[in-house]
Amino acid sequence: MSSEARLYTFSQETKDHLRKFRLGTSRAEGPQAVIYMIDKQTKEIRQDKDETVYDTIRDLADDLPDHSPRFILLSYPMTLASGRLSVPYVMIFYLPATCNSEQRMLYAGAKELMRSTSEVTRILDVDEAEDLENIEELLTPS
Numbered sequence: 029m030s031s032e033a034r035l036y037t038f039s040q041e042t043k044d045h046l047r048k049f050r051l052g053t054s055r056a057e058g059p060q061a062v063i064y065m066i067d068k069q070t071k072e073i074r075q076d077k078d079e080t081v082y083d084t085i086r087d088l089a090d091d092l093p094d095h096s097p098r099f100i101l102l103s104y105p106m107t108l109a110s111g112r113l114s115v116p117y118v119m120i121f122y123l124p125a126t127c128n129s130e131q132r133m134l135y136a137g138a139k140e141l142m143r144s145t146s147e148v149t150r151i152l153d154v155d156e157a158e159d160l161e162n163i164e165e166l167l168t169p170s
Contacts, residue, residue: 036138037072053103064099089157097135098122119148
């Protein structure tokens with residue numbers, strides 16, 4: 029068992045929600061996102077706002093804290109240059125430059141565990157909420 033799995037925890041309810049979100053967003057017609065945080069005392073990774081699913085990038089960016097990291101799971105339907113519909117399922121590691129080193133370490137230590145538990149295909153690192161406005165550029169394969 030990895031050291032991350034012993035330090036950080038997920039409730040069964042959170043694991044169920046992660047699975048339901050992943051399966052439910054694959055056919056969504058618009059963006060779907062949820063924000064996850066780490067409880068500093070218990071080291072439990074859980075959804076930041078109970079059952080809130082964001083359907084616009086602007087609302088998502090507005091709800092991100094200025095001085096605290098977060099994990100964001102995002103399903104974002106888009107049409108590729110070839111005309112094919114793609115629905116990337118990614119994790120955004122939101123790490124603002126203004127957060128303290130304790131929080132940086134806490135979230136950096138849980139990053140890989142969150143990636144594997146949520147079963148995302150890719151991780152995007154973002155340090156400002158405004159960067160989310162260019163999400164299509166970040167998601168487009170090079």
